[in-house]
Amino acid sequence: MKILSLQTNIYWENPEMNFANISKLFSTYTKADLIILPEMFNSGFSMDSERISEPTSGKSLEWLKQFAKSKGAVVIASLAIVENNKYYNRLYSVYPNGDLEFYNKRHLFRMAGENKHYQSGSENITIQIKGFKIRPLICYDLRFPVWSRNQANEEYDCLIYIANWPSARSLAWTSLLQARAIENQAYVIGVNRVGIDGNEVEYSGNSRVFDFTGLRMDKFKPNEIQVQELDFNITKLKDFRKKFPAGTDSDKFKIFEL
DSSP states (O other): OEEEEEEOBOOTTOHHHHHHHHHHHTTTOOOOSEEEOOTTTTTOSOOOHHHHOBOTTSHHHHHHHHHHHHHTSEEEEEEEEEETTEEEEEEEEEOTTSOEEEEEOSSOOGGGTHHHHSOOOOOOOOEEETTEEEEEEEGGGGGOTTTTOOOGGGOOSEEEEEOOOOGGGHHHHHHHHHHHHHHHTSEEEEEOOEEEOTTOOEEEOOOEEEOTTSOBOOOOOTTOOEEEEEEOOHHHHHHHHHHSOGGGGSOOOOOOOO
16 A cells, blocks of 8 residues: 655645645655545644534535545545534545545544534544555544554554644654554554644644554654655565464453443
């Protein structure tokens, strides 16, 4: 599976400029199976949910559909969505044929007031690309390992976190990404933004890709706009799990809503 991950600045609450920026950055890439963009790719991490949220027929999702079609790849990104008078930080997996799957961010970042402006999600999703089972999550979800635990009845091969994770907590970001790879015996991709947002919050990127042993695979540099191209091998992953089947001894549990 060939993957393109984008670490970029996000123009504050300006979808058109973000569309143009992303199109330009990917203009020389013609082949991929999966493209990953940062959290709230079209606006930045804005809490002005009533103003920036779009309906499911909005321009940003339509742009993602066209982008996926033009690149012949599944595109993962999140944006603010309004549906049934509720606001969500919603991650979409957009297929080249226009099909969609979505995940509403479960853990809302209360330190920025996200829990006051968006509705929490209640279900994970697992998508499939080129024989890989993929679990996509969003930013603050990274701090809650139970939510992302790889279990026998819901097994995945690759865990993805798209984020607007501030540079002040970059050590936590990179450390937890590596831990998720080791504990779940899965590839882990963390795609973060760079630059300064409309609230003067600074982001250094520090995007990462780890293999199923916790070994770093990427060459992302802090504070730089980059597209990283990598290939994942499902056979190597399965062989490793056979030789070191730690997952068979994991605790069984279910998450219940209170």
